[in-house]
Amino acid sequence: MTLHPTPEPYGPEPSVVFPLIGERQPGGATELRLRGLVDALPDGLVIAGDDGRIVYANHRLTELSGYAAEELRGQPIELLVPERMRALHEEHRARFLAQPAARPMGVGLGILLRRKDGTEFPADVSLSPLETPGTRVILATVRDVTDRHEVEESLRRNEERFRLITERAEGANEVARAILQNRDHEVLRIMAHRARLMADADLGAVMTPGEPGMLICREFDGDAGVDLRGMAVSESESLAGVAVRTGKPVVSQDLMAETGVSRRLAEATAMGPALFVPVATEERIFGTLVVTRRHGAAAFTGEDLRSVELFAAQSSVALEHWRIRSELQRLAVVEDRERIARELHDGIVQSLFAVGLGLLSVEPLAAEEPVRGRLREAVDSIDRVIADLRRYIFGLKPQAAAMDTLADAVASLTKEFEGRTGIITVLDADPRLDRAARSVSGEVIQVAREALANVARHAAATTCRVSLRYEAPLAVLEIDDDGRGFDTASVSGHGYGLANLRDRAGGLGGTVEVTSQPGQGTTVRLAFPVELVDA
Numbered sequence: 001m002t003l004h005p006t007p008e009p010y011g012p013e014p015s016v017v018f019p020l021i022g023e024r025q026p027g028g029a030t031e032l033r034l035r036g037l038v039d040a041l042p043d044g045l046v047i048a049g050d051d052g053r054i055v056y057a058n059h060r061l062t063e064l065s066g067y068a069a070e071e072l073r074g075q076p077i078e079l080l081v082p083e084r085m086r087a088l089h090e091e092h093r094a095r096f097l098a099q100p101a102a103r104p105m106g107v108g109l110g111i112l113l114r115r116k117d118g119t120e121f122p123a124d125v126s127l128s129p130l131e132t133p134g135t136r137v138i139l140a141t142v143r144d145v146t147d148r149h150e151v152e153e154s155l156r157r158n159e160e161r162f163r164l165i166t167e168r169a170e171g172a173n174e175v176a177r178a179i180l181q182n183r184d185h186e187v188l189r190i191m192a193h194r195a196r197l198m199a200d201a202d203l204g205a206v207m208t209p210g211e212p213g214m215l216i217c218r219e220f221d222g223d224a225g226v227d228l229r230g231m232a233v234s235e236s237e238s239l240a241g242v243a244v245r246t247g248k249p250v251v252s253q254d255l256m257a258e259t260g261v262s263r264r265l266a267e268a269t270a271m272g273p274a275l276f277v278p279v280a281t282e283e284r285i286f287g288t289l290v291v292t293r294r295h296g297a298a299a300f301t302g303e304d305l306r307s308v309e310l311f312a313a314q315s316s317v318a319l320e321h322w323r324i325r326s327e328l329q330r331l332a333v334v335e336d337r338e339r340i341a342r343e344l345h346d347g348i349v350q351s352l353f354a355v356g357l358g359l360l361s362v363e364p365l366a367a368e369e370p371v372r373g374r375l376r377e378a379v380d381s382i383d384r385v386i387a388d389l390r391r392y393i394f395g396l397k398p399q400a401a402a403m404d405t406l407a408d409a410v411a412s413l414t415k416e417f418e419g420r421t422g423i424i425t426v427l428d429a430d431p432r433l434d435r436a437a438r439s440v441s442g443e444v445i446q447v448a449r450e451a452l453a454n455v456a457r458h459a460a461a462t463t464c465r466v467s468l469r470y471e472a473p474l475a476v477l478e479i480d481d482d483g484r485g486f487d488t489a490s491v492s493g494h495g496y497g498l499a500n501l502r503d504r505a506g507g508l509g510g511t512v513e514v515t516s517q518p519g520q521g522t523t524v525r526l527a528f529p530v531e532l533v534d535a
Contacts, residue, residue: 192289202223
């Protein structure tokens with residue numbers, strides 16, 4: 001990193017760093033780390049002078065625009081604006097320069113930016129004037145909000161379709177109310193119950209995909225003689241699977257006359273006539289709605305089938321609304337986490353930059369080598385803190401989870417833990433969970449990180465095992481060590497981080513258990529529901 005002389009006693013302001021990052025100057029590893037941190041930001045970053053010409057663009061900005069950094073440098077900022085909007089943008093830029101101040105832009109304004117290939121994308125933009133010695137530059141942070149717009153538009157279309165159907169069909173109103181009132185845990189039970197009543201059946205059930213090639217009974221209503229929840233059947237060998245594969249209803253006059261899975265199910269439940277109706281929209285199949293009557297009862301009529309088909313169609317729209325709303329809520333969490341990451345970068349990391357620059361600026365003034373050595377050690381320590389903060393920022397962002405599979409993320413965490421603590425750590429991860437647990441991978445990693453931190457702080461262990469496996473219908477993360485253990489009865493709810501772990505488990509809709517005995521090590525077990533379905 002090259003430091004320019006400055007009369008300031010503590011070195012230049014952190015903002016001085018940004019105009020220099022785009023220049024090739026001697027400076028060594030520290031400057032490269034600073035450049036790498038800026039290039040690793042989740043948002044595009046572009047710096048322009050008062051004349052509106054670009055002086056720097058980070059890696060994310062080049063990805064968003066399709067231009068190389070060399071193509072952008074020296075070009076007017078309007079290069080990134082659609083041609084029809086450039087004159088208006090020049091007016092806005094002139095007004096901003098007349099009264100420059102940090103300001104968010106784009107939220108609700110429908111800002112569009114132009115890529116090199118002429119395509120456009122919606123963006124949120126924030127502007128900040130940066131004063132440097134002898135000049136002023138404008139920093140613009142750019143975020144692609146295409147995903148959010150698509151989800152919002154999908155939600156809008158689905159809400160309209162959902163409204164029209166629920167107005168016509170009183171049979172689906174209870175399902176709709178459960179979804180709209182956030183009684184998600186009741187939705188499938190209501191579907192099974194209403195379908196049974198609608199078809200005058202003895203049993204109603206909802207089956208959805210589980211492990212590849214398998215369907216699982218998620219909920220049922222009626223007296224089946226056995227608990228069907230969690231029961232798995234082969235998609236290729238069952239009538240329910242035929243309904244899923246073909247997207248068409250299947251009618252059986254008597255399950256006892258069928259073969260394979262259907263016959264065994266009939267013998268276990270004493271069921272005869274049955275309807276298997278797919279629950280699906282044009283975009284996806286959620287599963288199969290099943291209604292059956294006792295063996296020897298009258299077969300289902302065409303009217304029975306039409307009623308269940310209509311109810312399944314109405315319920316599928318409600319389920320799609322549920323899915324999209326959940327996705328929108330997930331995106332809101334994503335954006336909140338990214339906001340925290342940006343605030344960490346713009347506040348703490350910038351302050352550390354300033355401290356490091358200040359120390360480097362006084363190093364040449366130190367007459368004795370021991371003093372210079374201590375200063376270099378201090379700068380190296382700051383670099384390590386910055387690197388740790390960078391990893392923490394990525395830990396907050398779901399983009400980090402998107403870069404790796406869940407198994408890769410757990411492997412990276414265990415490798416870092418073993419290298420840092422010297423505790424031999426073995427990993428066993430089921431790759432089938434990578435896609436199923438993608439939306440909650442951030443929380444799973446945080447639980448693993450906290451449990452491993454407890455091992456490092458308390459266990460005095462020599463070995464540790466981390467396993468991530470599927471136990472239908474649950475995913476299980478288990479971390480056990482051969483350390484000193486402890487008496488769980490003597491530890492309060494806040495001891496060993498239990499309260500924190502339970503909060504995270506609750507957020508996943510799961511549970512966490514800590515078992516231990518003095519001298520026999522400790523096991524932390526997180527279990528949470530997942531569905532092994534294709535994205």
